[in-house]
Amino acid sequence: xxxxxxxxxxxxxxxxxxxxxxxxxxxxxxxxxxxxxxxxxxxxxxxxxxxxxxxxxxxxxxxxxxxxxxxxxxxxxxxxxxxxxxxxxxxxxxxxxxxxxxxxxxxxxxxxxxxxxxxxxxxxxxxxxxxxxxxxxxxxxxxxxxxxxxxxxxxxxxxxxxxxxxxxxxxxxxxxxxxxxxxxxxxxxxxxxxxxxxxxxxxxxxxxxxxxxxxxxxxxxxxxxxxxxxxxxxxxxxxxxxxxxxxxxxxxxxxxxxxxxxxxxxxxxxxxxxxxxxxxxxxxxxxxxxxxxxxxxxxxxxxxxxxxxxxxxxxxxxxxxxxxxxxxxxxxxxxxxxxxxxxxxxxxxxxxx
Numbered sequence: 001x002x003x004x005x006x007x008x009x010x011x012x013x014x015x016x017x018x019x020x021x022x023x024x025x026x027x028x029x030x031x032x033x034x035x036x037x038x039x040x041x042x043x044x045x046x047x048x049x050x051x052x053x054x055x056x057x058x059x060x061x062x063x064x065x066x067x068x069x070x071x072x073x074x075x076x077x078x079x080x081x082x083x084x085x086x087x088x089x090x091x092x093x094x095x096x097x098x099x100x101x102x103x104x105x106x107x108x109x110x111x112x113x114x115x116x117x118x119x120x121x122x123x124x125x126x127x128x129x130x131x132x133x134x135x136x137x138x139x140x141x142x143x144x145x146x147x148x149x150x151x152x153x154x155x156x157x158x159x160x161x162x163x164x165x166x167x168x169x170x171x172x173x174x175x176x177x178x179x180x181x182x183x184x185x186x187x188x189x190x191x192x193x194x195x196x197x198x199x200x201x202x203x204x205x206x207x208x209x210x211x212x213x214x215x216x217x218x219x220x221x222x223x224x225x226x227x228x229x230x231x232x233x234x235x236x237x238x239x240x241x242x243x244x245x246x247x248x249x250x251x252x253x254x255x256x257x258x259x260x261x262x263x264x265x266x267x268x269x270x271x272x273x274x275x276x277x278x279x280x281x282x283x284x285x286x287x288x289x290x291x292x293x294x295x296x297x298x299x300x301x302x303x304x305x306x307x308x309x310x311x312x313x314x315x316x317x318x319x320x321x322x323x324x325x326x327x328x329x330x331x332x333x334x335x336x337x338x339x340x341x342x343x344x345x346x347x348x349x350x351x352x353x
Contacts, residue, residue, distance in 0.1 A: 040153025
């Protein structure tokens with residue numbers, strides 16, 4: 001069965017209909033992602049990096065810890081092909097996961113044929129502050145592409161990180177590493193959380209980043225706070241709808257708070273009024289804090305699912321009601337604009353000169 005951990009908030013799993021969806025008007029060709037246009041003045045470039053931490057063994061398989069990251073940056077506007085949304089080797093696995101949320105088959109989605117707004121290896125314009133992005137549990141870094149493009153178009157260098165072992169990851173040469181983590185094991189979940197923080201610190205070290213912001217979706221949002229707790233290079237953070245737990249108890253950062261700025265952005269009924277970990281963090285937080293709520297949204301509204309799943313549903317005759325448990329009733333364009341504005345506003349205020 002397709003994992004639905006991406007639609008897990010602090011209050012538990014959001015129900016996705018389990019019955020088989022009938023396709024009243026199936027698409028004649030696979031769906032290709034159309035990313036919302038970035039609003040900044042810069043053209044966008046991107047490149048991928050394969051990073052190996054020879055001093056750290058991978059917790060899920062033999063050998064050193066390997067990561068794939070994508071850089072998104074302001075670039076010169078030059079002609080040339082746009083970068084694909086996902087690599088050709090990993091695209092089928094990611095397509096199967098995306099389509100599975102709607103009980104569709106993977107061949108209804110063409111992620112390798114989907115295009116971003118970025119040109120690969122385009123000449124970089126001097127970028128502004130650096131931002132790191134961590135995706136949800138079991139999620140690929142591509143789920144944050146919309147937000148990475150938006151921030152790069154406003155001058156940021158954005159580094160999106162795949163946490164190997166959690167989601168399918170494509171390495172150079174077309175080698176794909178599939179998920180390994182037994183999410184039902186609490187010890188494995190704790191290891192995954194610690195590994196994410198170590199991944200972020202390794203990326204900061206390897207790319208020689210001394211001052212950055214960090215944002216993340218779901219488990220990635222919790223990882224942003226946990227990384228800030230142990231690494232002062234991260235000056236400001238954003239948690240997009242992620243519960244901050246260690247097992248069934250609030251995590252260390254949720255108990256102690258931070259002395260630097262942090263934004264909590266919740267969807268649906270997820271807020272500090274309903275999530276004990278957010279309430280604990282809010283009361284302990286010593287730095288600037290803000291909570292924003294997308295009350296008519298859902299957990300999936302904080303990633304690229306907000307616009308990919310509705311489009312895929314329309315093309316395949318899936319009733320709109322099938323989307324509400326994960327995405328709420330918010331208009332996709334409104335959700336995208338709200339999240340972009342909130343994230344851009346926090347980093348613009350606290351990081352830009």
